[in-house]
Amino acid sequence: xxxxxxxxxxxxxxxxxxxxxALGECGAGHGQEAEGEELxxxxxxxxPDRLLLKAAEVAYKINPVNAPVLAAFAQAGxxxxxxxxxxxxxxxxxYWGAKPRKLTVSFMESTPADLRTRIIGHMNAWxxxxxxxxxxxxxxxxxxxxxxxxxxxxxLGTDVLLIPKNRQTMNLQGFTxxxxxxxxxxxxxxxxxxxxxxxHEHMRKALVARIDPPKAYxxxxxxxxxxxxxxxxxxxxxxxxxxxxxxxxxxxxIMCYQLPGSITRDGKPITGGKDINATDYAFIGKIYPxxxxxxxxxxxxxxxxxxxxxxPVGTADEWDESEDVEVDYDE
Amino acid sequence: xxxxxxxxxxxxxxxxxxxxxxxxASGGHVRSGAQSVELLGAFLRSVVGDDGRVLSPQGAPxxxxxxxxxxxxxxxxxxTGDPWHGPETVPxxxxxxx
Numbered sequence: 001x002x003x004x005x006x007x008x009x010x011x012x013x014x015x016x017x018x019x020x021x022a023l024g025e026c027g028a029g030h031g032q033e034a035e036g037e038e039l040x041x042x043x044x045x046x047x048p049d050r051l052l053l054k055a056a057e058v059a060y061k062i063n064p065v066n067a068p069v070l071a072a073f074a075q076a077g078x079x080x081x082x083x084x085x086x087x088x089x090x091x092x093x094x095y096w097g098a099k100p101r102k103l104t105v106s107f108m109e110s111t112p113a114d115l116r117t118r119i120i121g122h123m124n125a126w127x128x129x130x131x132x133x134x135x136x137x138x139x140x141x142x143x144x145x146x147x148x149x150x151x152x153x154x155x156l157g158t159d160v161l162l163i164p165k166n167r168q169t170m171n172l173q174g175f176t177x178x179x180x181x182x183x184x185x186x187x188x189x190x191x192x193x194x195x196x197x198x199x200h201e202h203m204r205k206a207l208v209a210r211i212d213p214p215k216a217y218x219x220x221x222x223x224x225x226x227x228x229x230x231x232x233x234x235x236x237x238x239x240x241x242x243x244x245x246x247x248x249x250x251x252x253x254i255m256c257y258q259l260p261g262s263i264t265r266d267g268k269p270i271t272g273g274k275d276i277n278a279t280d281y282a283f284i285g286k287i288y289p290x291x292x293x294x295x296x297x298x299x300x301x302x303x304x305x306x307x308x309x310x311x312p313v314g315t316a317d318e319w320d321e322s323e324d325v326e327v328d329y330d331e
Numbered sequence: 332x333x334x335x336x337x338x339x340x341x342x343x344x345x346x347x348x349x350x351x352x353x354x355x356a357s358g359g360h361v362r363s364g365a366q367s368v369e370l371l372g373a374f375l376r377s378v379v380g381d382d383g384r385v386l387s388p389q390g391a392p393x394x395x396x397x398x399x400x401x402x403x404x405x406x407x408x409x410x411t412g413d414p415w416h417g418p419e420t421v422p423x424x425x426x427x428x429x
Contacts, residue, residue, distance in 0.1 A: 149339050149355035150376060152413060153390025162380030169389070173378030186416070194389040223418065224410050230373055230392060234414075257415035271417070 011034070016327060029215075061094075089204065089239065089255075090287055094157025094197035100131030100291050106141030108168050109148065115177055119145065122188040125276055129285030143195055144168045147175050152187050157197030170195060185275040191261070193255045193276075196284065201256035202270055204249035205238040210270065215263040253280050343424045352397040352425070356409045358417065359395040364405025367427045371396040391415070402429040 105120055120134050123143075127133040134143065143160055146168035153171050154160075160169040170191050175184075201207065216235050220226040226234070250256065251270050258272030273280075332348035346352065352368075361370050373392035380386040380424045391414045397407060412419045 150393040151355075151357060151391055151411075153393065155386060155388045159380070159386050162382050162384070162386060163378055164381065167378055169388075171388075171393075187413075189338035198391060220358075224373065224392075224414055225360040225370060225395075225408075226358055226373055226392070234391060259415070 033136065039250055042299060051123050069275040089199055089201065089249075090197040091156060091199055091239075094290065096132055096158055096197060098131075098287070099288060100133075100288070102133050102135050102136040103143050103162045104139075104141040105143045105145065106139065107133045108146040109143055111145075111147070112177075115175075118177065118184065119172070119175065119188055122184045123192040125185075125189050126192055126281075126284055129281045129290070130196070130288040131290040132288045134192075140165050143170060145170045146170060147172050149173055152191055154194035156194055160195060182274065186273075189276050190254050190273075193280075196288070199239055199250055200233070201251070201253045202259060202272070203237065203239050206249045207251060207256070207270055208236060208238040210264045210266065210268075211235060211259065212263060214264045219260070219263045235263075250277070250279055252277050255280070338410045339342065340421075341423060342421070345371050345428060346399045346429075348399055348401055350399040350427075352399065354395045354397075354409045355393060356421075357391045357393060357413045357414045359397065359411035360408040360410075361397070362406040362408055362422070364403055364425070366399050367403035368405035368425050369398045369400050371398050372405070378424040397425075399425070399427040402427050404413060 007322045017051040105123070107116060111119075116136055120136055123134040142165070143212065144163075144165075148168075149169070150171045151173050153161055155169045163169050172188060172191065174190070175188070189326055213231075215237055217231050220231045224230075250273075253275050256270065256272050260269040261267045261269040333351065334336050334347070335351045336342070336344075336346065337353045337355075344352070351371075356373075358373050359370055361368055365376060365422050374394045374396060375387050375390065376394050377385050377387040378395075396410060403426075405427065407423050407425055409421045409423055410418050413420060
């Protein structure tokens with residue numbers, strides 16, 4: 001553990017102590033039950049909204065790719081969660097950080113202005129609630145899109161900054177102005193979710209558990225010619241929950257692909273998402289807050305019902321602002 | 332000398348024994364002529380990042396590789412499109428020349 005991490009742990013320990021004090025009525029009863037006495041149950045509490053951004057900023061400043069810090073918290077089960085329950089995941093090692101930012105976008109092939117505008121417009125659908133937006137550049141963008149062969153893919157989150165500048169970071173094979181709007185929503189918004197750091201939702205542990213491996217091997221061998229190792233990698237390997245900022249998986253998230261009922265244990269399909277859903281919007285708005293978003297969200301809901309009120313979120317604890325713990329970290 | 336042949340589309344190909352055929356596709360099968368053409372597998376194109384790590388995108392396999400082994404005809408299927416949403420199977424006739 002380096003000095004900055006020690007400071008962060010120390011600061012968070014102070015915050016935890018303050019939270020325990022504030023939760024005094026259940027603090028003494030952690031894990032204990034007096035005979036004949038019904039103790040109030042303790043539920044996990046979140047930080048006040050005003051501190052969520054600060055907590056994320058601290059983690060980000062300690063380590064811009066912050067996986068070692070956040071993953072360590074998750075593994076330690078320390079109860080330190082930047083996020084309360086949400087339904088899509090962001091890999092902490094690919095997180096762009098809480099500070100609002102614009103990512104530049106360029107195209108590998110000559111692309112007409114109307115097509116550029118349409119693609120980037122769909123990428124910016126996430127910016128309705130999130131603080132990361134995309135803007136075209138005539139130079140070499142941080143996000144580089146190809147419409148050539150190779151299917152649909154994107155590198156994850158901050159990994160895009162490591163991709164050689166002569167390579168695309170996102171591939172949208174065959175997208176033209178003639179492509180249907182539903183495909184733009186399903187594919188461009190999905191791939192942009194990867195750019196924001198969201199992995200495939202169908203690789204969440206609870207969804208992988210629904211898949212019957214022998215059926216999956218047989219299905220993908222027949223339809224794709226994939227060997228077992230490929231099926232394992234594509235479908236049957238769940239993400240480490242410790243590496244995620246998320247809670248319950250969501251089969252209607254835009255980050256979830258559809259899988260047929262013929263390969264699930266219960267015979268029901270994993271439906272997959274066709275567009276960014278309300279929970280996706282709420283989650284991205286929390287992990288990538290817009291400037292001043294906390295105030296707007298505290299008011300409940302947002303545009304078109306999108307916002308905190310649209311998603312099941314945990315209860316944030318509250319205390320007087322004067323009791324907030326100042327975190328000392330090196331710039 | 333054996334060749335690495337990158338193929339985007341095509342319904343008929345004449346290649347030489349030893350050639351490696353790389354299709355931009357997510358999957359594939361050998362329908363007939365397995366003694367002439369072997370499916371080596373489906374791969375995910377990846378790059379070496381600026382930090383020296385091998386970085387792979389989130390996505391399905393996007394390169395399917397066949398090896399032309401011996402002279403003779405073969406029929407292969409190449410699966411393109413989105414594997415999760417309406418993949419398409421394209422038949423390709425391959426003639427492996429001596």
